[in-house]
Amino acid sequence: MKILFLWMAMMLVAINGCQKSDIVQQGVRNDMAREDVTIRKGTFAGGCFWCTEADFEKLPGVAKVISGYTGGTKENPTYEEVSSGTTGHVEAVQVYYDPSKITYEELLNFFWKHIDPTDRGGQFVDRGQQYRSVIFYHDEEQKRLAEKSKEALDKSERFHKPVVTEIIKFTKFFEAEEYHQDYYKKHPLKYGYYRHGSGRDQFLSKVWGKDLESTKPKSESSYKKPDDETLRKKLSSLQYKVTQKNGTEPAFQNEYWDNKREGIYVDIVSGEPLFSSLDKFDSGTGWPSFTKPLEPDNIAEKEDNSFFVKRIEVRSRHANSHLGHVFPDGPKPTGLRYCMNSAALRFIPKEDLEKEGYGEYLKQFARN
Numbered sequence: 001m002k003i004l005f006l007w008m009a010m011m012l013v014a015i016n017g018c019q020k021s022d023i024v025q026q027g028v029r030n031d032m033a034r035e036d037v038t039i040r041k042g043t044f045a046g047g048c049f050w051c052t053e054a055d056f057e058k059l060p061g062v063a064k065v066i067s068g069y070t071g072g073t074k075e076n077p078t079y080e081e082v083s084s085g086t087t088g089h090v091e092a093v094q095v096y097y098d099p100s101k102i103t104y105e106e107l108l109n110f111f112w113k114h115i116d117p118t119d120r121g122g123q124f125v126d127r128g129q130q131y132r133s134v135i136f137y138h139d140e141e142q143k144r145l146a147e148k149s150k151e152a153l154d155k156s157e158r159f160h161k162p163v164v165t166e167i168i169k170f171t172k173f174f175e176a177e178e179y180h181q182d183y184y185k186k187h188p189l190k191y192g193y194y195r196h197g198s199g200r201d202q203f204l205s206k207v208w209g210k211d212l213e214s215t216k217p218k219s220e221s222s223y224k225k226p227d228d229e230t231l232r233k234k235l236s237s238l239q240y241k242v243t244q245k246n247g248t249e250p251a252f253q254n255e256y257w258d259n260k261r262e263g264i265y266v267d268i269v270s271g272e273p274l275f276s277s278l279d280k281f282d283s284g285t286g287w288p289s290f291t292k293p294l295e296p297d298n299i300a301e302k303e304d305n306s307f308f309v310k311r312i313e314v315r316s317r318h319a320n321s322h323l324g325h326v327f328p329d330g331p332k333p334t335g336l337r338y339c340m341n342s343a344a345l346r347f348i349p350k351e352d353l354e355k356e357g358y359g360e361y362l363k364q365f366a367r368n
Contacts, residue, residue, distance in 0.1 A: 047123025
């Protein structure tokens with residue numbers, strides 16, 4: 001009987017998961033190991049690499065951007081050597097991106113809208129072959145996509161002159177000196193004066209108008225669920241179990257149960273915005289709890305009668321990820337408690353919202 005009783009008690013704990021407990025346990029946070037995301041690489045030359053780097057780093061799905069030199073024969077060239085135009089190198093950037101969040105085609109589309117592809121002699125105020133626009137392909141698929149997009153742009157008649165951006169096989173990339181990396185962050189005033197004076201933004205606004213790509217929140221169409229193979233590579237075993245198999249993580253031993261930083265929580269699978277730290281509260285359960293969703297349209301609720309217990313399950317609308325459950329025992333003003341699994345969420349601190357493509361939510365924290 002004792003064994004049976006213990007078994008039933010364990011089942012109740014597993015079933016109720018987020019059910020509220022009056023006893024607050026002090027557990028040890030479990031640092032969940034996350035498998036490396038498959039990061040891919042693209043190489044682009046668009047004139048001054050300060051500007052090209054700054055533009056690409058705004059894109060959601062881009063992990064990092066490195067400024068450097070490529071296309072020439074000189075080993076380990078310096079900035080002075082490249083800028084002299086004698087090395088055959090161009091100023092370029094390498095873009096490291098997550099293909100489950102942004103595709104190479106989207107990178108190409110963004111690239112075209114941030115350069116003058118009709119200029120053979122450089123880009124904007126920077127003149128010389130070392131500043132010309134080039135797409136360096138890393139494999140045949142990138143080559144095919146680059147040629148296809150260039151042909152489409154040429155036929156669109158967006159420009160009155162032919163598109164002359166070169167498409168060249170990538171060979172070797174040399175990182176630029178450290179003071180050039182993230183120059184727009186290190187010297188924002190100098191960078192701002194240079195960028196405005198270069199005429200780049202004025203040209204792009206004139207050519208593209210409202211179609212100009214800029215740092216914007218993700219559109220609904222970008223909240224896509226990757227295929228199962230990609231998911232298994234992207235997610236840890238616990239994240240996969242929770243989001244895809246309706247699992248529940250341990251209380252007090254998860255990443256965000258006591259996170260007090262300001263920011264938003266998005267679906268670990270699709271990136272769709274779900275909750276805000278402004279609505280987070282300490283429920284005493286050991287799981288992150290919120291009084292309401294950040295974006296109600298990204299939340300789907302359904303009746304859950306598993307294990308003979310009636311609950312309301314919460315799932316993400318676009319990726320259909322299992323997130324947790326909602327209970328009617330929360331604080332005012334809603335009286336609700338959205339009890340979520342940390343493993344289903346990714347936290348984006350407010351200082352990274354612009355960079356990650358969620359800049360529209362910054363104003364909420366400014367008001368706060």
